Structure formats: structure tokens, C-alpha cells
Amino acid sequence: xxxxxxxxxxxxxxxxxxxxxxxxxxxxxxxxxxxxxxxxxxxxxxxxxxxxxxxxxxxxxxxxxxxxxxxxxxxxxxxxxxxxxxxxxxxxxxxxxxxxxxxxxxxxxxxxxxxxxxxxxxx
Amino acid sequence: xxxxxxxxxxxxxxxxxxxxxxxxxxxxxxxxxxxxxxxxxxxxxxxxxxxxxxxxxxxxxxxxxxxxxxxxxxxxxxxxxxxxxxxxxxxxxxxxxxxxxxxxxxxxxxxxxxxxxxxxxxxxxxxxxxxxxxxxxxxxxxxxxxxxxxxxxxxxxxxxxxxxxxxxxxxxxxxxxxxxxxxxxxxxxxxxxxxxxxxxxxxxxxxxxxxxxxxxxxxxxxxxxxxxxxxxxxxxxxxxxxxxxxxxxxxxxxxxxxxxxxxxxxxxxxxxxxxxxxxxxxxxxxxxxxxxxxxxxxxxxxxxxxxxxxxxxxxxxxxxxxxxxxxxxxxxxxxxxxxxxxxxxxxxxxxxxxx
Numbered sequence: 001x002x003x004x005x006x007x008x009x010x011x012x013x014x015x016x017x018x019x020x021x022x023x024x025x026x027x028x029x030x031x032x033x034x035x036x037x038x039x040x041x042x043x044x045x046x047x048x049x050x051x052x053x054x055x056x057x058x059x060x061x062x063x064x065x066x067x068x069x070x071x072x073x074x075x076x077x078x079x080x081x082x083x084x085x086x087x088x089x090x091x092x093x094x095x096x097x098x099x100x101x102x103x104x105x106x107x108x109x110x111x112x113x114x115x116x117x118x119x120x121x122x123x
Numbered sequence: 124x125x126x127x128x129x130x131x132x133x134x135x136x137x138x139x140x141x142x143x144x145x146x147x148x149x150x151x152x153x154x155x156x157x158x159x160x161x162x163x164x165x166x167x168x169x170x171x172x173x174x175x176x177x178x179x180x181x182x183x184x185x186x187x188x189x190x191x192x193x194x195x196x197x198x199x200x201x202x203x204x205x206x207x208x209x210x211x212x213x214x215x216x217x218x219x220x221x222x223x224x225x226x227x228x229x230x231x232x233x234x235x236x237x238x239x240x241x242x243x244x245x246x247x248x249x250x251x252x253x254x255x256x257x258x259x260x261x262x263x264x265x266x267x268x269x270x271x272x273x274x275x276x277x278x279x280x281x282x283x284x285x286x287x288x289x290x291x292x293x294x295x296x297x298x299x300x301x302x303x304x305x306x307x308x309x310x311x312x313x314x315x316x317x318x319x320x321x322x323x324x325x326x327x328x329x330x331x332x333x334x335x336x337x338x339x340x341x342x343x344x345x346x347x348x349x350x351x352x353x354x355x356x357x358x359x360x361x362x363x364x365x366x367x368x369x370x371x372x373x374x375x376x377x378x379x380x381x382x383x384x385x386x387x388x389x390x391x392x393x394x395x396x397x398x399x400x401x402x403x404x405x406x407x408x409x410x411x412x413x414x415x416x417x418x419x420x421x422x423x424x425x426x427x428x429x430x431x432x433x434x435x436x437x438x439x440x441x442x443x444x445x446x447x448x449x450x451x452x453x454x455x456x457x458x459x460x461x462x463x464x465x466x467x468x469x470x471x472x473x474x475x476x477x478x
Contacts, residue, residue, distance in 0.1 A: 007134055007230040008219050008238075014138050015215045019208045019355070026192055026351045035350075036191045044196040046259050047346055057258045065271035068417065072274045075425070079281035082432070083237055086288040089439055097436055104429070111425075120421045121414075 067119045071111065078107045126226040137229040141218045148394070149361040150180040155395070156402045163406040187357075190350035195257055198347065202256035207348075207355035210249025213242045214362040221369045222297045224379040224386035235296040236284055239370065240277075243325065246359065247273045253356070254344035265343025268333045268413055275420035276324040276331075282428035283318035286311055286435040287374045300378030308375040309451045313431045313458040315375045317424055322370065324416070326363035329405035333413055368397040427465055 029035040046053045085092070085100050114120060127133040154169070154177060161168025169176035194203060220235045222228040232238050247270050254266020288294060290310060291302035308315045324331040335343035345356045372378060372393040381389035411419070434457060438450060 001233060003130065004230040004232050007130075008216070008232070010134055011138060011141075011219045011229055012212070012216060014142075015212045016208070018142065019211045019215070023204075023207060023351055023355060026188060026190070029188070030192065035189055038191070039193075041196075043193055046195055046197055046257075047341075048260070049341065053260070057260050057263055058255075065267065065274070065417075068271060068275055068421070071421075072278065075278045076281070079278055079285070082282075082285050083288065083294065086285045086436075087292060087294055089289060089436060090292055090443055094440060097440055100436075101433070104433075108429070115422070120418065 067114070071114055071119070074107060074110060078104065125231070134229070137227075140223075141229060144223075145215065145218060145362060145365065148365050148391075149358060150184075151395070152361050152364060152398055153180045153183070155399065156405075159399060159402050160406055163403070184354070187350060187354040192350045192352070193347075195259070195347045197258040199256040199258070202252050203347075204352075206249050206253035206256060207352045207359075208249070209252055210246050210359045211355050211362070213245040213249075214359050214366060216242050217366050218369075220296055221366075221373060222300060222378060223390050225297065225301075227387065228297065231295060231297050234294050236288065236294050236299070236374075239296075239366075240281060240284065243363075243366065244273065244277060246363070249359075250344050253348065257344075257347035259347055261340040261342075262344045262346045265333075265335060265340050265346070269327065269344060271413075272324055272327070272331060272333065272416060272420075275417055276321040276424070279317050279420060279424035279428040280321035280325060282425070282432050283314045283321060284374065286314040286428075286432050287318075289432070289435050289439050296373050296378075300373055300380065303377045303380065305448070305451070306375060306377040306380075310454060311375065311431075311435065312455050313427065313461060314435070315371075316458070316462075317428045317431065318374065319371060321420075321424060322367045323401070323404070324420070326367050327360070328364065328367075328401055330408045330411055331416055332410060333416060364398060364401060365394070367401065368394040371397045423465065427461060430461060 026035050030037050046057075081103070082100070085096060089096060125133055127136060157179065158168040158176065169179040172178040172182045194200060217239050219229040220232050220238055222231070250269045251266045254262040254264075254269070257263075287299060287307055290307060291299040293299060293302070323329075327333075327335070333343075335345070340346075345353055348356060369390075372390060376393050376397070378393075379386035379390045381393075384392070434454075438454075442450070
């Protein structure tokens, strides 16, 4: 099993080398003057359909996805706990099914509460 | 277990196979999508470069290689350079566990599908890095939308995968394929629908391509990118589509299994068929609005996926071992009833939204 993860780790190295070398091809081509390099102030300015940008981009703004992110954490942990349960359900039998039903019910109470509080709506 | 015994030869051969497979399939997909979309919209599509325009992806690749590399002056340069790598490497890593046929895969992990889910969620980090480092309002909005969408659809996706895992009794992709004497799309029709919709949203294909909505935020997160770095994002997008097709094939369509033809050919045929279905959806369904997208995930897919999971668990407990043919009709009936009921129960706001 560890040997398989070793293969994945080796593949990660290959993937990184592949991606980095792909991205460095134009850089090397730039040095042998195949790829043009004529920077100008207008070219490297922020693109906004021809308008000049007003103000900064990195500011605080009303982030509507905040509650979704909070709910996601709770439900994603639920999904993670379900994975080992799903693999072994045939051997574990009815007891595990009822146990997981109770566990899901506890998390779902929070989900229904969020729904009733209109957190899931775009407001 | 593997086709090749020697560890290093196995690694070398399958690394080359995966790189070749991904690059040729992505080029094929770009061609298929443009040509197929062209035919759907009653126009020719690319037809000038080579026979039937077959060399169009090659021409695109050469063009993109020779473009000037523009980096926005106000951007965060290091993150700007790193973002395409962070987005591309994980999507490439997923192919390490996708089985082309029995024993023909790089690593047969016993946590295969969990690995896929885990690695694929790193792509959002790359996309967000791109959107943030460009220092552009459009790209930031696009990146925010992408993260929100990924976060929302990951839960129905996980639950739909779980119902497959329940039927197969294993997380290994090879075992899941071997368990499909009846393809899981028949045993698990609702699970398939949920998985397909959620996966479309995860890979930002058309009804859910809000992060690059051309008409409102121009091109979304990759607006400031040009040249090879843009090509990396383009490649990532099509690799994601390839992952989607490969996963649908593996989890629901029986992977490499099929009569007469050699197994790996069946795998490729199914992958291309699924991708053509995805391209067909792109040509048919208009883009959704962000509140509809979020509402659909949280109020529509999530409860349906949970109910489907519990029903599947009950079925697995009732019929230990393999499920009989009868269950197919039962599950299709359950799917129809649930979808009809739920579409009445949960209304997604149409019309305008006051912001």
C-alpha cells in the first residue's frame, strides 16, 4: 500500500516538473527573441474594458458566501465520517445504519435551523 | 495486481501513458467541442487548419506559446506566477488513480475515490490565487464565485459518490468498476443525476460557468492572464472536463467493461461519449444566476442526495451481496417520485432579485 502512495508521490514530482517546464518555455523563448517583449504602461495596467480603475481591489466588501462556508464545514465533516461507514456497511449491519441515522439527524437539525433562519437565501 | 511487475518500469510507463493520454484527449476535446458546437449551431466550426480542421488545437498551442507574457503592474507577481501551477498540478494528479483497464493504472490506492475528492478541491485554491493576485475587480468576483460554488457542490457530490461506494463496498476505483456487473447508472439513477450536475458545477461547465461569465465579468478569474499562463488555465479547464468524463465512466458507466472491443478502447469510447454529452449541455442550457446556483445546491441537491444515500443504504442492507435486476425499476420509480416532489417543494427564485 505504501508503495502505491510512493508512486503517487513520484507522480507529483513529475507533474510539478511538467507544469513548471511548460510555463518556462515562453520565458526561454523570450531570451532568444522569438517571443516579443515590449512592455508599456497601458499594457500592464489593470484591464477594465478600457476604463481607468477607480480605487483599490483589495478592500473589504460584503461577502455573502460566509454562511455557506460555515455550513459547508459542518456538512463536509459529516460526509467524511460517512466514507468509512459506507465501505463497511455490509459487514456492520443494521446497528451501524441506525447509529449513522442518529448522527445525520443531529447534523440535519442544524441544517434545517439554517434553512428556517433564511441563511440559504440570497439576501 | 498491476500489468507490469517491476516498480520502476511500471512508474515510467504509466507516467508517460498518463501524460500522453491527458494531452491527446485534451486536444481531442478542444477539437470535438468546437466542431460539435459548430454543428449544433448550424455552422462549420474550425475547418481551415489541416484536414477537417484537425490541427486547430496544435495551431492554438503554437499561437499561445508565441504570445507576449503580460503581467499586471499592480498585481502580486509571485502569486500570479504560482497560480497556474497550483491549479494545474492537482487536476493532473487525479489521473494517477483512474483505471484504464484492469491493472492498467499508475497507483491502485485503496482510498482511490477519496483521493480524487481531496485532490480536486485544491484546484479552487489555484483559481482563487489567480483571481486575487491579478488585482482586478472582475477576476476577484469571479474567483469568489468559484470558491462559493465549489464549496456548495462538494457536499452533494460527496454524497452521490457515497451511494456508489455503498453499492461497491470499496473506495478503490478498480474495485468499483469490478463491482459493476450491472452499470451503476441503472442501479443508482438519482445518484448519477446528482453526481453529474454537481460535477458540472465543480468543473465550471456551462450552466454553472459563472466564474467566467463573459457577459458580466468579461472572463472572470483569468482576465489578466495571457500567453502560456492563460493556456495553463485553459488546459486545467479541459483536464477537469476529462476528469469529469473519466469519473462518470468509472463510477456509473462500468469503466472499461464492455463486449467485443478491448477494455481500454471501451474506456476511451465512454469518456468521449460523456464529454460529447457535456458539450451538448453547453449548447442547450443557458447560464444560471449566482443565487439560483447556490440555492439549487443547498435546497435542491443536498436533501435529495441525503435521501438517496439512506435509500441506497437500506437496499444494501436488505439485499446483501449483489442487487437483483428488480431494483433498477424500483430505483427509477423512486427517482421520478423524488424529483417530482422536490421540484414542487423547493422553489428557486426566478425573475429579478433586489440587491
